[in-house]
Amino acid sequence: MLLRAAGLLGAAGLLVLVAALSIAVGAKQLSLPEVVQGLTDPGSASYSVVHEMRLPRTVLGLLAGAALGLAGGVMQALTRNPLADPGLLGINGGAAAAVVTAISFFGVSGYTGYIGFAFAGAAAVSVAVYAVGGGRGATPARLALAGTALNAALISYVNAVQLLDTASLDRMRFWTVGSLARAQDDINWKALPFVAAGVLVALALARPLNALALGDEAARALGSRPELTRGAAIVAVTLLCGAATAACGPIVFVGLMVPHMVRSLTGPDLRWMLPYCALLAPVLMLGADVLGRVLGRPGELQVGIVTVVLGGPFFLYFVRRGRAAQA
């Protein structure tokens, strides 16, 4: 208990450190005093670099990272399926299909324009997966199967639109790798309410989801309502995935990997697991983004690519150690 609380504090410290790193490191090399000056002094030469590019980018990394990590944790608990992630349950596919529709049929090009569409797509797919998967009596296997089915259908639709419309392919292929590079304050402000609401719902669900892990009957006996819990969990996942996907593209690996790593630290109790996810997922996200900026010089590697290159081996290591496989 004390150890886990201290660990949470450590995770928060780690997050602050990585966020500072994300502000300090970039394509334009600034010394530490210049960075500090840029943060505080509006007259300084580095003010615009720090405030218009690095701060928004760091904030977006925080928001999207926390959102994806929490979404993954909630989904894995909800479906009792260690394979659950936004990709597998079709949420990313729904957002991507909506964004492609927006790009190709409605001529939307700004990232702010994507948010509404991606959000609608993610919400529609979440509801559809829940409805098809069985609604009130949803079982884990059925949910996963329904998600896989919808996801494949949506990806095919995305491919079809891309094939018929080369211009949208050109924009889509950069969106689909996942990047924080186009972060702006107004995107962050638009995503913030959704992410904040999603975080609150997700954290409030920790105890009911714990009860649900014992099975529906036991959960009822403990005074929780399984249907309500599942519905609220879907709402949380939709809010989190929709906002994150719209802002930086489908970053698939964070939501799958972080909960697995966290579970090996905290055990299955979601009251500990979810806060850890919310803190450590952005550490991964921002760390990967910084690394992409350093490794990719003079350009950069998109964060979605770095997270898989970094996260993949980590994930495989945890799987091989056998803990994740038993989850």
Place this chain on the structure above:
Amino acid sequence: MRTAGVVRTAGGYSLTFRPRAVAAGAACAVLALVVGVLAIGSGEYPMSPSDVLHTLVGRGAAADAFIVYELRLPRTVTALAVGAALALAGAVFQAVVRNPLGSPDVLGFTHGAATGALTAIVIVGGGSTALAGGAVIGGVLTGIAVYGLAWRGGMHGYRLVLVGIGVAAMLTGANGYLLTKAQITEAGRAVLWMTGSLDGRGWGDAGPLLAAMAVLVPLVLLGCERGLRMMEMGDDAAGALGVRVERVRMVLLCAAVLLVALACAAAGPVAFVALTAPQLARRLTKAPGPNLLPSMCMGAALLVSADFAAQRAFGGHELPVGVVTGVLGGGYLVWLLATERRAGRI
């Protein structure tokens, strides 16, 4: 062929499922052939089914023979073979992993094939032979990597799925990166291939797959099905019954990986056939076990029908077959899930 597996199932039940499984497999095979004949007969130069059949047995007009043998039969045969190969591989994977989601799409082999093909397109800049070669190399290397990484003094179904998902995610990142590096025309070609298409397929595309199937299909169906059935009861039980579990599993996975890689080389990673065909076959036959042969027939019927629809159902537009299998397959599985739920079967 099925008698060996029937004995161990509960008495009475085994007697009822066998004829049904045979009938279901036969129905799918007939459907596949009928649609194949219709597909050969349709197009700019329409032919009646009887003309097609006459030509196929060597008694048609010369013009018909050219159209059938040079243009349309290769595509149809490729569709049948790719569908059957993907479905068989899917059925093997799902049985080995003991998870309906353990298909090549989920385990990363199709992603690996796509990475190989993308590398061939974007970095090497090669033609269709390089693309097919890249797909096979990518798929096989991915298979070796996934199996090697999941091996830890034995094989555990869930660990294999998780390792596959991890590798698939890494490869998806690599594929996205390669796409951003490509020229826009190459990107278009790459996306078309990654969707899965049978457009313009000739004997050269189908040949390697057919040759491999001639060896691998009997190996899997005759050599390993009994072992696979036993392994569904658990490794220990199968071992106690005299199945050399690791060897059977290794042979099955090698065969399945090769089938997927060659199918991808022929037509691209066509979505959903490997995942759905075994599920659909299982629901049709209502039989437990891997249902390998019915799955193959179902896969062939699915893909040839999807390609027929992709060519003819959208007016002037010809869509790549992967779009149709994805949308239809996904929609059908959704419908199936809904009806099964209403009937209280799942």
